[in-house]
Amino acid sequence: MKILVGIKRVVDYNVRIRVLPDGSGVDTDGVKMSVNPFDEIALEEALRIKEAGNAEEVIVISVGGDECQQQLRTGLAMGADRAIQVQTSEPLQPLSVARAFLKIVEREDPGLVILGKQAIDDDNSQTAQMLAALWDRPQATFASKLELNGSSASVTREVDAGLETIEVDLPAVISVDLRMNEPRFVKLPDIMKAKRKPLEVISLDDLDVTVDGQLGISQFTPPPQREKGIMVDDASQLLQELKNRGLL
Amino acid sequence: MSRILIIAEHDGATLNISTSKCVTCAQAIGGDIDILVMGQGIDAVAAEAAALDSVSRVLAVNAEHLAAPLAVNLAAEVVGLSADYTHLVGPSTTFGRDLMPRVAALCGVNQISDIMEVSSAESFKRPVYAGNAIVQAEPANGTKVVATVRTASWKAAGSGGSASIEQRGASGSAAAHTRYVGLSSEGGERPDLQSAPKVVSGGRALASEENFELIYKLADKLGAGVGASRAAVDAGYCPNDMQVGQTGKIISPDLYIAFGISGAIQHVTGIKDAGTIVAVNKDPEAPIFEIADIGLVGDLFNVIPEIESQLG
Ligand SMILES: Cc1cc2nc3c(=O)[nH]c(=O)nc-3n(C[C@H](O)[C@H](O)[C@H](O)COP(=O)(O)OP(=O)(O)OC[C@H]3O[C@@H](n4cnc5c(N)ncnc54)[C@H](O)[C@@H]3O)c2cc1C
Ligand SMILES: Nc1ncnc2c1ncn2[C@@H]1O[C@H](COP(=O)(O)O)[C@@H](O)[C@H]1O
Numbered sequence: 298m299k300i301l302v303g304i305k306r307v308v309d310y311n312v313r314i315r316v317l318p319d320g321s322g323v324d325t326d327g328v329k330m331s332v333n334p335f336d337e338i339a340l341e342e343a344l345r346i347k348e349a350g351n352a353e354e355v356i357v358i359s360v361g362g363d364e365c366q367q368q369l370r371t372g373l374a375m376g377a378d379r380a381i382q383v384q385t386s387e388p389l390q391p392l393s394v395a396r397a398f399l400k401i402v403e404r405e406d407p408g409l410v411i412l413g414k415q416a417i418d419d420d421n422s423q424t425a426q427m428l429a430a431l432w433d434r435p436q437a438t439f440a441s442k443l444e445l446n447g448s449s450a451s452v453t454r455e456v457d458a459g460l461e462t463i464e465v466d467l468p469a470v471i472s473v474d475l476r477m478n479e480p481r482f483v484k485l486p487d488i489m490k491a492k493r494k495p496l497e498v499i500s501l502d503d504l505d506v507t508v509d510g511q512l513g514i515s516q517f518t519p520p521p522q523r524e525k526g527i528m529v530d531d532a533s534q535l536l537q538e539l540k541n542r543g544l545l
Numbered sequence: 546m547s548r549i550l551i552i553a554e555h556d557g558a559t560l561n562i563s564t565s566k567c568v569t570c571a572q573a574i575g576g577d578i579d580i581l582v583m584g585q586g587i588d589a590v591a592a593e594a595a596a597l598d599s600v601s602r603v604l605a606v607n608a609e610h611l612a613a614p615l616a617v618n619l620a621a622e623v624v625g626l627s628a629d630y631t632h633l634v635g636p637s638t639t640f641g642r643d644l645m646p647r648v649a650a651l652c653g654v655n656q657i658s659d660i661m662e663v664s665s666a667e668s669f670k671r672p673v674y675a676g677n678a679i680v681q682a683e684p685a686n687g688t689k690v691v692a693t694v695r696t697a698s699w700k701a702a703g704s705g706g707s708a709s710i711e712q713r714g715a716s717g718s719a720a721a722h723t724r725y726v727g728l729s730s731e732g733g734e735r736p737d738l739q740s741a742p743k744v745v746s747g748g749r750a751l752a753s754e755e756n757f758e759l760i761y762k763l764a765d766k767l768g769a770g771v772g773a774s775r776a777a778v779d780a781g782y783c784p785n786d787m788q789v790g791q792t793g794k795i796i797s798p799d800l801y802i803a804f805g806i807s808g809a810i811q812h813v814t815g816i817k818d819a820g821t822i823v824a825v826n827k828d829p830e831a832p833i834f835e836i837a838d839i840g841l842v843g844d845l846f847n848v849i850p851e852i853e854s855q856l857g
Contacts, residue, residue, distance in 0.1 A: 310811070314677035323678055390655045391646065417791070419673050421658050426616065426646035435723040436616060438643045441785070451726070456639040457739065457794065458556070459730035459786050463615070466722040475775065475792055476785060510654050513683035520672070520679055520817065526838040532851035535823065535841050544743075544800045544821060545767075 298408035298467075299354045300343040301401065303394075304372050305333040306365040307418040316519045323517060332368045335413025337375070337480040339473045342443060343411050344376045344481075351445050352408070354378045358401055360394050362386055366496060373491035374483040380496040383504060390419075393508045395427035400504040402432060407468060409450075414439050414472040425472035435465035438472040547576030547666045549632040550604075552623060553594055554640045557584055557612070560593040562740045563636030563694075568597050568702035570694040571634060573663035577601050579630075580708070583622055585612035591710050600708040608715035613725030614640060620647040621717030627652055627689065632666075637693040637795070638739070649691035656691045657682045661698040671695070675791040676814035696739065697797040697818045731784040735761075738787065741770030744798045744819075746789060749776035750805020750827075750845060757782040759849045760804065766856055772796065774806045790815035804845040808833025 308314065309329040316323055343355045357372035359365040360383040369380040383397045402410065415422035429436035437443075441460070442453035454461045455474045501508070529535045539545045549571045554561040564580065571578045579602045580594040591605040604626065610618050623644070627633055633648060635641035637659045649656035661679070662670035667690065668683050684690050738744060745767060747760040757777070764771045772789040773782070789796055791811040797818035804825050806812060813836055816822060824837035827844050834840045841848065
């Protein structure tokens, strides 16, 4: 079985976001870029499945400009066997990304596609569900545990009410939550080795992906600031303050 | 004029409050509002939905294979009804986030996630970068709007309405490839985190599952829901459904009290809509004090017992 893993290049989660004064976007100039944290978890899970003898190949895919090759190399250094960049200069929204993934799925015939539950830049949380819909296959979103039983998988999902378990036949699309695993650290020799692993570049046009229905996204603004608060000295002052505000 | 279909969230017995928040958002969009209730044995839920203000019709689809909330089965029903509507709307809860993108893809559109404000029937404000920026999102020309509503941004609609209830047959059948096994909840009797007016929350500083009892006890005394930081959940001090933040629950209680939480942006994004934020932290430099309305520098292991004894 092959496993496909999505890798999105995003602003690192530790960076304090600054909105550009003209509202056209956020400042990414000289800003640290990383693999979307959920995608590291997705990749870690795929690697563990392979290491347990349940998959032969792990392929990382990124849809984006050439700069995303950096994140694909990180994926290769973590242990993926090969990488595919679907090349596009225009930033794509989840439906187009899902369509591109579907083309790769048709070519590679994977047993599992593992994606992150959300990209931490656009916070859309759509791509996995969309791919599952277009492919007409099961989706198991927000997964915190994945157990393979031959041709099916038992998946524990983190839902608002607690932990839900579903069973899905393969092939299936999984989106992972943070508690699924602890991704491994990349070691220097692995970074060297990753340079020799195959990284294929395919243009969006060659894949014949239709890009339409993109949402208009404009007018980036910083969120409203909360007013400056007060400090109290002890528990009794705190309770008094809450009573004054009618909260107790 | 807009024709809006809201996909109801429920547990088989009662309507989730997220649905009435979708109704308030739909009122802001303006137009005709219908609610779709799918499940098995859903008469009581449909009646609750019909009582929400400004709803025209409730469509009730009652079928065995819709009893469990599997997105694949529910999406087929929504898509079957979609031709009559300009807007398909669900909540930004895990239910809506699982279902609505599947619907959107089948309708051939991108979804507008987490509507926090309606500018017009075709222009919406939504947060990106964990709420550190707000953008205007608009559907491509003439396409259907498929969206989730950021529940923390909207008040629940009133329930003085009397919509008609129409029974509809299911148009799809059970997908053989996906099977529901079950749900395990540890929540218990405490007020629901997403609708509780007061929430008491604990972070890594609690240091153990036993110590987290301090948070439960205080919450019970205040009649509050219980929240937690990711660090506390990851360390196993409390269950995952208590996590507040970018990847947990986004909440908007009147009062939020954080004990031993540093205030990472991923946590703060989950509480920005709270009425009053109280932070207790022993580090005066903790970033949570930047957004707290009332801050107290102190050791939670002293402060919590003091609060309790003074509450009597
Ligand atoms: C992609 C991504 C998504 C994330 N999503 C979330 C999310 O949804 N929710 C979330 O919460 N986090 C999330 N995080 C994690 C987040 O970045 C922080 O790591 C986390 O919120 C820290 O939790 P904490 O404040 O409990 O722990 P810490 O940061 O370790 O803070 C503990 C605090 O307790 C104080 N303290 C220690 N002892 C005491 C004492 N005795 N009395 C009083 N104060 C004391 C310390 O001064 C410190 O400020 C996410 C991270 C990533 C990368
Ligand atoms: N451009 C992209 N390239 C590769 N994977 C992506 C891309 N966009 C989204 N994904 C995958 O889809 C997941 C969810 O993204 P989103 O739907 O944008 O929140 C991410 O965690 C990735 O695994």
